[in-house]
Amino acid sequence: MKDIALLAGVSATTVSRVFHSPNLVESGTRERVLHICKQNQYVYNATAGDLSRKNSTVVGMIVPTTRNSVFGDSIQGVQEKAQELGYSIMIGHSNYDNSAERKLLQRFRERQVAGLILAGFTFGQERFIKSLIESGIPCIVTSERLDDSSMSYVGYDNFKAAYSMTEYLISLKHRRIGLMIGPCSKMNRAKKRLEGYKLALEDHGIPYDPSQVIEREPTLIDGKEAMGVLLSLKERPTAVFAASDWLAIGGLNAIKERGLRVPEDISLAGFDDIDVAAYSDPPLTTIRIPGYEMGRIAMRALAEMIKNDKSEVRQYCLETGLIVRESCAEFRNNVTTSLE
Amino acid sequence: MKDIALLAGVSATTVSRVFHSPNLVESGTRERVLHICKQNQYVYNATAGDLSRKNSTVVGMIVPTTRNSVFGDSIQGVQEKAQELGYSIMIGHSNYDNSAERKLLQRFRERQVAGLILAGFTFGQERFIKSLIESGIPCIVTSERLDDSSMSYVGYDNFKAAYSMTEYLISLKHRRIGLMIGPCSKMNRAKKRLEGYKLALEDHGIPYDPSQVIEREPTLIDGKEAMGVLLSLKERPTAVFAASDWLAIGGLNAIKERGLRVPEDISLAGFDDIDVAAYSDPPLTTIRIPGYEMGRIAMRALAEMIKNDKSEVRQYCLETGLIVRESCAEFRNNVTTSLE
DNA sequence: TTGTACGCGTTATCAA
DNA sequence: TTGATAACGCGTACAA
Numbered sequence: 092m093k094d095i096a097l098l099a100g101v102s103a104t105t106v107s108r109v110f111h112s113p114n115l116v117e118s119g120t121r122e123r124v125l126h127i128c129k130q131n132q133y134v135y136n137a138t139a140g141d142l143s144r145k146n147s148t149v150v151g152m153i154v155p156t157t158r159n160s161v162f163g164d165s166i167q168g169v170q171e172k173a174q175e176l177g178y179s180i181m182i183g184h185s186n187y188d189n190s191a192e193r194k195l196l197q198r199f200r201e202r203q204v205a206g207l208i209l210a211g212f213t214f215g216q217e218r219f220i221k222s223l224i225e226s227g228i229p230c231i232v233t234s235e236r237l238d239d240s241s242m243s244y245v246g247y248d249n250f251k252a253a254y255s256m257t258e259y260l261i262s263l264k265h266r267r268i269g270l271m272i273g274p275c276s277k278m279n280r281a282k283k284r285l286e287g288y289k290l291a292l293e294d295h296g297i298p299y300d301p302s303q304v305i306e307r308e309p310t311l312i313d314g315k316e317a318m319g320v321l322l323s324l325k326e327r328p329t330a331v332f333a334a335s336d337w338l339a340i341g342g343l344n345a346i347k348e349r350g351l352r353v354p355e356d357i358s359l360a361g362f363d364d365i366d367v368a369a370y371s372d373p374p375l376t377t378i379r380i381p382g383y384e385m386g387r388i389a390m391r392a393l394a395e396m397i398k399n400d401k402s403e404v405r406q407y408c409l410e411t412g413l414i415v416r417e418s419c420a421e422f423r424n425n426v427t428t429s430l431e
Numbered sequence: 432m433k434d435i436a437l438l439a440g441v442s443a444t445t446v447s448r449v450f451h452s453p454n455l456v457e458s459g460t461r462e463r464v465l466h467i468c469k470q471n472q473y474v475y476n477a478t479a480g481d482l483s484r485k486n487s488t489v490v491g492m493i494v495p496t497t498r499n500s501v502f503g504d505s506i507q508g509v510q511e512k513a514q515e516l517g518y519s520i521m522i523g524h525s526n527y528d529n530s531a532e533r534k535l536l537q538r539f540r541e542r543q544v545a546g547l548i549l550a551g552f553t554f555g556q557e558r559f560i561k562s563l564i565e566s567g568i569p570c571i572v573t574s575e576r577l578d579d580s581s582m583s584y585v586g587y588d589n590f591k592a593a594y595s596m597t598e599y600l601i602s603l604k605h606r607r608i609g610l611m612i613g614p615c616s617k618m619n620r621a622k623k624r625l626e627g628y629k630l631a632l633e634d635h636g637i638p639y640d641p642s643q644v645i646e647r648e649p650t651l652i653d654g655k656e657a658m659g660v661l662l663s664l665k666e667r668p669t670a671v672f673a674a675s676d677w678l679a680i681g682g683l684n685a686i687k688e689r690g691l692r693v694p695e696d697i698s699l700a701g702f703d704d705i706d707v708a709a710y711s712d713p714p715l716t717t718i719r720i721p722g723y724e725m726g727r728i729a730m731r732a733l734a735e736m737i738k739n740d741k742s743e744v745r746q747y748c749l750e751t752g753l754i755v756r757e758s759c760a761e762f763r764n765n766v767t768t769s770l771e
Numbered sequence: 772t773t774g775t776a777c778g779c780g781t782t783a784t785c786a787a
Numbered sequence: 788t789t790g791a792t793a794a795c796g797c798g799t800a801c802a803a
Contacts, residue, residue: 092780102790107782117788132566137541138478138487139780142795147478149521149542157506158706163497170497170524174534179542181489182522184510194514201477202489202519226472311706344710366498366651370684372712432796442774447798457772479796482779 095133099124110135141203149179150393151199153192154210155278156184159309159337161363161382162210165233168386169208176394178205187274187308189213196220200228206393208386210234211280217242229396229403231389234380235280236408243396245389245407249280252378252411253287253334256360259376259413260330261295264422265358268292269321269328270304271314271338281306284334284362303328307338314341322349322357329422330358336365339375343418354420364414374416381409435473439464450475481543489519490733491539493532494550495618496524499649499677501703501722502550505573508726509548516734518545527614527648529553536560540568546733548726550574551620557582569736569743571729574720575620576748583736585729585747589620592718592751593627593674596700599716599753600670601635604762605698608632609661609668610644611654611678621646624674624702643668647678654681662689662697669762670698676705679715683758694760704754714756721749 096103101120108116109124116124127133141147152169154162166182173180181199185192192213199207200223207230212220220230221241235246260268270288275281289299305320307313314337321328322345333339339361346353353359353373361368361377368375392405436443441460448456449464456464467473481487492509494502506522513520521539525532532553539547540563547570552560560570561581575586600608610628615621629639645660647653654677661668662685673679679701686693693699693713701708701717708715732745 103780104782104790104792105788107780108789111782115788120788132562134566135541136543136780137538138543139482139795140782142479142482142779142797143781143783145782145795157497157503157510158500160498160500160503163500163503166497166522167524170522174523179521179538180523181519182506182510183514183520184507198477198519201475203476203478222472226474311710315710340707340710347712367680367707370651370655370680372687443797444775444799445773447796448773451798455772460772476796479779480798482781482795483797483799485779485798 092133095124095127095131098131099127147203147205148177149181149202149204150206150208150390151181151183151195151202151204152208152210153183153185153195153199153212155187157182160365161380164382165210165386165389168383169390170386172387172390172394176390178390178394185213187213187277189215189277192216193219196223200226204228205397206230208233208389208393211278213277214279224402227401229393229401231393231396231405233385233389235283237279237406241404243392243403243405245385245392245405245409247380247385247409247411249283250287252362252380253284253332254291255413256332256362256378257288257291258295259415260332260358260360260419261291261297263330263358263419265330266297266422267326267328267330268297268303269331271317271321271331271333271335271342272304272306273309273335273338275306281334288332288334300326302326309335309337311337311341311344314338315345316341318342318345322346322351328357330360330419332360332362334362336361336363336368336375336377339377340367340371343371343375353418358419358422360419369416371418373418376416376419377414379412379414381411385409432473435464435467435471438471439467487543487545488517489521489542489544490546490548490730491521491523491535491542491544492548492550493523493525493535493539493552495527497522500705501720504722505550505726505729508723509730510726512727512730512734516730518730518734525553527553527617529555529617532556533559536563540566544568545737546570548573548729548733551618553617554619564742567741569733569741571733571736571745573725573729575623577619577746581744583732583743583745585725585732585745585749587720587725587749587751589623590627592702592720593624593672594631595753596672596702596718597628597631598635599755600672600698600700600759601631601637603670603698603759605670606637606762607640607643607666607668607670608637609671611657611661611671611673611675611682612644612646613649613675613678615646621674628672628674640666642666649675649677651677651681651684654678655685656681658682658685662686662691668697670700670759672700672702674702676701676703676708676715676717679717680707680711683711683715693758698759698762700759709756711758713758716756716759717754719752719754721751725749
């Protein structure tokens with residue numbers, strides 16, 4: 092910038108102004124400066140600008156993994172909104188690991204992010220996140236509906252969604268309902284789903300049976316393996332609620348491998364409504380969550396918090412939907428009996 | 432840092448040293464400084480450090496979209512390696528759009544990225560990318576095997592992979608082979624696949640028929656729609672090569688909807704070997720690409736280029752594999768005839 | 772082992 | 788409308 096100033100015969104201040112407030116510079120000067128910038132392939136240094144302005148324009152985002160399209164949707168939403176607003180996105184994945192997550196959080200703080208978007212967080216991270224907020228880095232959690240009234244989120248009600256799906260299965264006369272669930276010992280999101288499942292059972296007088304519940308990572312292979320376990324249970328479930336579509340699709344594979352049919356022999360429900368859920372055979376009954384929209388809203392809210400009040404608490408609870416497709420059917424005693 | 436220095440009764444330089452070369456500081460002083468840092472919740476400012484050192488530790492990555500797990504794998508690989516090496520990742524997606532891509536490139540440059548990883552790039556971007564390299568920002572392209580000997584890549588041979596799949600289909604006695612292909616008018620990767628398909632046909636004396644080729648975005652819905660077009664062709668293909676698993680799975684859906692069977696009535700092959708390809712019904716014959724590994728290698732190579740010679744050209748061509756599962760069968764004339 | 776002085780590329784402030 | 792100066796938070800060279 093100094094060089095440009097020299098070549099243009101103006102001060103560095105003027106050059107700077109050409110970029111951030113062109114109207115303060117006489118049009119002649121402006122064009123001359125601009126011209127020289129082109130000629131010399133001058134590139135503005137945004138980090139230096141941020142430093143000088145004590146004001147960062149990058150926000151960090153942490154997801155459990157980028158391999159799962161559930162988070163891909165959110166990233167896309169965040170990213171697009173960020174672009175519109177002039178922010179850049181720094182990304183990291185935690186693999187559901189508390190210490191990896193902590194390191195990322197620390198790293199992002201050192202990188203002077205203006206704010207943070209977290210697609211959930213592992214248990215035990217709360218205090219650290221709050222300390223970030225106190226230190227002036229607003230954080231928004233997505234994919235969750237937090238009970239804590241002092242933390243911001245743009246999410247949905249995992250408890251309610253899981254409850255509604257379980258209840259739907261019960262309304263189909265199922266009473267032995269297996270559950271394949273994500274890392275509920277690590278993430279609140281999964282835990283809430285488990286609780287929703289439990290309460291729905293209870294509310295309908297069905298005793299909770301821990302042997303019908305399997306915790307795994309939300310992947311195809313884990314889903315297949317978990318379903319294997321459920322199917323070889325003495326008290327085999329007549330319906331399985333997979334609280335992740337990946338678990339469901341993996342499970343579907345295991346079911347077919349054993350020559351069983353969905354939904355005739357066993358009902359199967361998912362969660363997330365990833366694209367491929369509608370394309371599976373049979374199409375998967377599942378819970379739709381607004382991943383992309385959530386990302387956009389979170390980024391917009393975060394930007395506002397950054398500009399206005401960094402310690403403000405914002406909470407948005409988006410709607411989920413029960414998408415009924417063809418993977419669940421009414422329980423008919425004879426069928427299952429004949430297979431047992 | 433100045434404050435810490437004051438509180439510790441040392442100079443800012445000493446505090447600085449405590450972080451980047453602790454061994455130069457007497458252990459007593461070191462511990463005292465560290466202690467005061469904890470007490471005052473001092474956080475190191477990595478961007479200021481980068482600025483002062485004229486040396487960035489963030490690298491940019493551009494993918495077409497984060498919604499496609501093909502890129503999710505690469506991101507994961509890049510991200511993990513970056514973490515090991517002390518780099519942070521800035522991410523952006525282009526949506527296969529040239530001008531969006533250009534804006535990201537420009538933005539990353541202003542952000543002083545130390546290097547760039549591009550999961551391919553749209554036609555017309557080459558010159559700009561080269562100018563980035565010339566200006567000292569090493570760029571590595573992934574998912575491609577570039578013909579240009581002046582650009583670095585960590586990729587695989589799309590041409591060869593597509594050729595081999597087409598040839599496999601031909602070896603199964605298919606002679607009318609449809610092609611569902613990604614944005615080959617925008618991205619080299621897709622174009623190369625198209626060329627591989629063409630040459631394989633030619634080498635086996637099969638005339639190229641443009642009406643058997645449909646270009647779409649690699650999504651489920653486009654795959655379904657494209658397959659609809661192919662299936663209603665007068666000269667319906669006996670096999671379809673979907674040069675993207677998403678296109679294939681979308682297509683599979685369209686096939687089943689018409690009451691046709693795979694592979695008995697029509698063979699179907701994919702490309703990418705995304706996780707779900709092995710879980711589809713029937714499991715998809717496809718081309719395996721090393722997405723995760725590619726990401727790791729790219730990041731490692733980039734880091735080396737940043738440290739050593741920024742204008743060095745590195746080219747890694749990774750192996751792809753033809754994964755034969757159950758979605759392709761030998762063509763039997765009677766079957767197709769009876770259906771027509 | 773520690774400190775001083777200066778510079779990194781930009782912006783804010785104040786004065787002209 | 789423009790410029791001089793100081794500052795942002797840190798690292799490096801050199802001196803002590």
